[in-house]
Amino acid sequence: MKKNNDLATLELNYKNDCLKMKLILSVLLFSLPILIFSQEEDLNSMKNLDSVVVTSYKTESIRKTSLNVVSLKIDSLSKYGNFNLTDLMARTPGVSMLTTGVAIAKPVIRGLYGNRVLMLISGMKFDNQQWQEEHGLGLSDVGISKVEIVKGPMSVLYGTEAIGGIINVIEEDKPKIHTKETEYSTKFNSNTLGGSLQYGFKANYGKRWFRFRAGIENNADYSDGNNKRVLNSRFDAYQVKSTFGFEKKNWTSTNNYMGTFNRFGFIFNDVYSFVTPDARWSRALNVNPCHLVLLNILSSENKIKLKNSNLFVNLGLQSNERMENEGGGAISLNMQLLTLQYLTKWEKQLNENNKLVLSSLGSVEKNINFGSRKIVPDANILESNVSAYLETSVKNKLIFENGLGVGGKIIQTLYTPTVNSNEKIIHPFTKKSPYYNVFTGVTYFPNNRFNIKLNVATGVRVANLAELSSNGLHEGIFTYEIGNPNMKNEQNFAFNFYANYKIKKFELSVSPFYNYFLNYIYLTPTNESWYGFPVYRYKQQNATQCGAETTLRFKPTEALLTSVSYSGMVSITQDGNYTPYIPAQKINGSINYTLKARNHSPIQLYTNADYCFAQNYVAPFEKKTPSYWLLNAGASTTIVKEKVSYVFTLAGNNLLNVAYYDHLSRFKNYGLLNIGRNIAVNIKIKFTGATKK
């Protein structure tokens, strides 16, 4: 396997990028309308500003909250040929993904990721030890109906980690009353000669409903834009979901179980020194290094109608078991994180113009090491947060939102041999970290053509176990990492602005932001060494981030929609260095067209082009990456025949098979390119019938 880091060579191939970019934009903006887009994806269009979101304090339309929220409607199989849920979200301006191959992807909101982005699943905080860059989320789009992305902090409500943004994964809803739906779907990826199979069933009996969904996925090693195999980038997954919901007099309850098991081939510094190529389309994951993630979640979402108010009570139990086989077939690292948590909200309309929401959340977590390799110690973690929120509406055109939150987190590390035993410099400790947050915002929507929002909020993140107590060799990278139990809370002050204006066939939205971080935590090399391994230490200093996203849409006819979006940002620490993995500036152009023919189902066509600028704003020791552009296109149609519907989707990504390094790909460090051309074919068949009354 070639392991060069010859980014300079690649740069030469892109010396005419500026010209290419102009060409793409010209084609997209002015060429004949060919294709469209019609997935119900919300890019903050005026139409979708009426979408109802639930991630805020209350369920309401996007225009009526000062938060910058994007709502993505997702079918059980996306029409975009994405490999995972993060891949799909990264098509939103301001959202990108930190990848380790095509399977391991972490969402990045305005340059923040990991423990700086809070994930919600079934209304509960999702913790899967995401502090490490190479840890995948293990989430797919199986059985999901919607993802809401909040850009900016929301620690007032959700406490620590809701500092850069929130991703709320919302499960599919119940079917219509007294109906049942059975669904079979399949997907094929040409690049990996792999794909997925899904089965789903759900039924609504009026006062109660349930669903069951199962999926399997399997992909071989991918090929890059030079048609070279990236050995051991294979992955597979198994997913099961079930739901039981019921309605009683004043009580509505939805209870979910989700179980997933993911295996990701793992590539690190010296992996190719002992991994030899097996059969090209091998899917074996029991010999060479791989990550294994076993996730089980039980959750219960409840709404109770009280006299003149509503009470929401969510409960959840999660088990996240993360294992690593670092070669040889045996499990070396094995950590289990058990989380028990609750979130309650009490909502009361005080009068015609004022609404009060009081909320409380709490969680108990236990981290246990079972493997011989240990990165962080065994630990008990306790968190609690209470908040109050007041919404004031003025003439149904102007809404003021104000919130105040108080919380704290207690981390107790336990004696763990080789991590905090006597010979180590960090010993077991208990750390208490109180925090305080405020939120104030305003949204103005005088008519359905104009919406302007501004919010100022604080966010907080208590240093995670790795940052506080790491004391060991980082697997694969072979740097010796040392935490600091005296870390202060990372706190940010965020200013988020959003404006959307629609006039006739044009629509323009702009959303600049500014973030000031106190005690930003980062990992940095030192001059020390540990038996010859370089020592890295977690440190803190203030940091500043700013950037913007903007989208221009033009819809000349009902069938045609074109758009151009831009996103860009910088992030810099007090000492003048850039923070790592800042997303490169990006321009996306798309053309979407709905082809209608008499007596035939409409065909939805789209093409889009992504142009990523070169990223030269890099952290010390981080590699720069050259610019690149990708061309994507696809088509889909839905044929409905009585009680059966058929959905056919064809999606092509990186159609020109460009060889490129994305700046947020960790593989760039090993000289491994991103994925080349992939053609994905999806077929879904859905049967609808009536249930017994």
Next chain:
Amino acid sequence: MKNYIKSVMFLAMGLLVFSSCEKDGGNLPTISFKTGGSYTSSDATKAVGTSLTIGINAAKAEKKDVLKKIDISRSINGGASTSVFNKDLSGSDGDNYSYDYTGTVDYTAGQTCKYTFTITNRDGLTNQVALTVTAQ
């Protein structure tokens, strides 16, 4: 009764899903001094200016293990330890590694020098052997 059985099954399944497995403490890689011949393999007293050879054999302790690095350091009269040899191990060296360190008693009479040989495996687990040479 039927509901009771269902509840017990559900509870058992839940316990299985959320329960844990046994802890694996891990086996340290092995390291030992070579003995016999001209090897110094235990504490010794040597004349200033004489040469000494200290040999070690290191091996992985488990099939899946890989030796990652060997480090040799020395500390004179209990002072700060400085590395005198350091090597990344790969290929067959990752399974077994043998090395002969050759040095000179280059410190003054009466001083002691502690030589520490440290082997580290892929998991960051280390094992050490050490000996002290006194100059006369």
